[in-house]
Amino acid sequence: MxxxxxxxxxxxxxxxxxIDFLRGFVILVMIFVNDLAGVGNGVPAWMKxxxxxxxxxxxxxxxxxxxxxxxxxxxxxxxxxIGRKMDKGxxxxxxxxxxLTRTVSLLIIGFFMVNADTIADPGILNPGLWITLMYLGxxxxxxxxxKSMKPWLSIGLRVFGGLLLIAMFFVYRxxxxxxLVQMQTQWWGIIGLIGWAYLVACTVYYFFRRQPVxxxxxxxxxxxxxxxxxxxxxxxxxxxxxxxxxxxDLGSQGALAVSGAILGMIxxxxxxxxxxxxxIRWAFLYGLGMxxxxxxxxxxxxxxxxxxxxxxxxxxxxxxxxxxxxTWLWIVMYWLVDIRGWTKWGFIIEPxxxxxxxxxxxxxxxxxxxxxxxxxxxxxxxxxxxMVSTFGPGMVRAVVFxxxxxxxxxxxxxxxxxxxx
Numbered sequence: 001m002x003x004x005x006x007x008x009x010x011x012x013x014x015x016x017x018x019i020d021f022l023r024g025f026v027i028l029v030m031i032f033v034n035d036l037a038g039v040g041n042g043v044p045a046w047m048k049x050x051x052x053x054x055x056x057x058x059x060x061x062x063x064x065x066x067x068x069x070x071x072x073x074x075x076x077x078x079x080x081x082i083g084r085k086m087d088k089g090x091x092x093x094x095x096x097x098x099x100l101t102r103t104v105s106l107l108i109i110g111f112f113m114v115n116a117d118t119i120a121d122p123g124i125l126n127p128g129l130w131i132t133l134m135y136l137g138x139x140x141x142x143x144x145x146x147k148s149m150k151p152w153l154s155i156g157l158r159v160f161g162g163l164l165l166i167a168m169f170f171v172y173r174x175x176x177x178x179x180l181v182q183m184q185t186q187w188w189g190i191i192g193l194i195g196w197a198y199l200v201a202c203t204v205y206y207f208f209r210r211q212p213v214x215x216x217x218x219x220x221x222x223x224x225x226x227x228x229x230x231x232x233x234x235x236x237x238x239x240x241x242x243x244x245x246x247x248x249d250l251g252s253q254g255a256l257a258v259s260g261a262i263l264g265m266i267x268x269x270x271x272x273x274x275x276x277x278x279x280i281r282w283a284f285l286y287g288l289g290m291x292x293x294x295x296x297x298x299x300x301x302x303x304x305x306x307x308x309x310x311x312x313x314x315x316x317x318x319x320x321x322x323x324x325x326x327t328w329l330w331i332v333m334y335w336l337v338d339i340r341g342w343t344k345w346g347f348i349i350e351p352x353x354x355x356x357x358x359x360x361x362x363x364x365x366x367x368x369x370x371x372x373x374x375x376x377x378x379x380x381x382x383x384x385x386x387m388v389s390t391f392g393p394g395m396v397r398a399v400v401f402x403x404x405x406x407x408x409x410x411x412x413x414x415x416x417x418x419x420x421x
Contacts, residue, residue, distance in 0.1 A: 075260025110192025
């Protein structure tokens with residue numbers, strides 16, 4: 001055990017597999033809690049968002065940690081993806097082209113997914129068919145087509161996917177919406193919020209990747225942006241605030257992603273922290289520092305609601321607690337996977353972690369798209385959402401469905417179907 005903990009980075013694999021494992025686990029839990037939310041009765045309070053349990057939403061359950069954990073892991077991957085490009089001498093304009101393309105792609109997907117939640121019934125297309133065609137367009141555009149495929153075919157598939165999304169944009173009809181174009185920005189959805197936070201984290205990392213103290217300073221400033229926004233400081237930005245939330249989308253959630261990037265920095269080959277033991281000790285203390293900061297800020301919750309622990313508001317105490325918990329979960333996964341080498345148990349979650357976007361959209365594609373479209377065709381109720389109405393059977397359904405989606409995402413990856421922005 002002692003030798004394993006003191007092993008130097010030079011003897012390790014360049015890939016930190018625990019990141020993929022933890023990402024896959026988070027995706028699995030995300031699908032589970034989303035499915036469980038469709039169960040009508042008996043779901044215990046600790047398996048719901050705290051905002052649905054407590055009137056002012058001050059506090060968090062494990063459900064409230066799922067999204068920020070994924071956001072933190074997005075940040076953890078940045079030093080490997082962007083840092084590798086910078087180490088290879090890739091021109092800055094190409095790096096920013098990659099960052100902005102990925103950001104815009106996430107915003108587009110998030111925009112369509114959010115509008116799918118408010119689609120009118122009846123509309124030009126039945127909701128299930130619209131959702132199915134929308135996700136088909138997403139898959140055709142962003143799938144990594146095999147290099148062996150003829151260029152004209154892969155390009156043609158992407159163009160067709162783009163035309164399909166454009167068509168879905170114009171045929172969409174929303175509840176209480178009017179006019180020719182009825183899709184509108186409401187909030188950006190989970191995928192879109194990831195896009196904004198990714199842009200913030202990449203920007204900070206691009207300029208300060210060799211300066212961890214400056215990265216920590218950026219995290220503090222981003223949390224201050226949240227507080228300033230709560231006081232109305234950014235009112236001068238006017239309409240821009242209706243596009244993106246300055247305090248939450250860019251400020252506190254951006255800080256969460258940057259916090260993940262800082263942890264990712266200690267795992268890169270050029271990090272001065274070389275051994276397993278030093279990595280674990282550093283990460284534990286890093287998480288402890290964020291937890292203490294969360295406790296201190298939350299002690300001011302009687303002063304203003306900006307200091308409560310609240311997912312919907314994206315308050316700094318919620319972000320800091322989420323980052324601390326995710327850091328400690330990564331330590332456990334790192335010990336199991338990268339130190340002990342116990343990887344066979346993760347045959348489902350690791351592929352899902354490597355194909356996370358596909359796994360995330362597969363759930364609504366099946367339940368709200370294909371199932372709904374088929375039920376409308378045969379004029380029957382959506383059997384999936386109506387099969388259970390109590391907690392016990394509902395939890396079984398959610399567990400089975402989550403593992404099925406994780407397995408399917410992995411199987412599709414092996415078959416050459418992988419979404420990458």
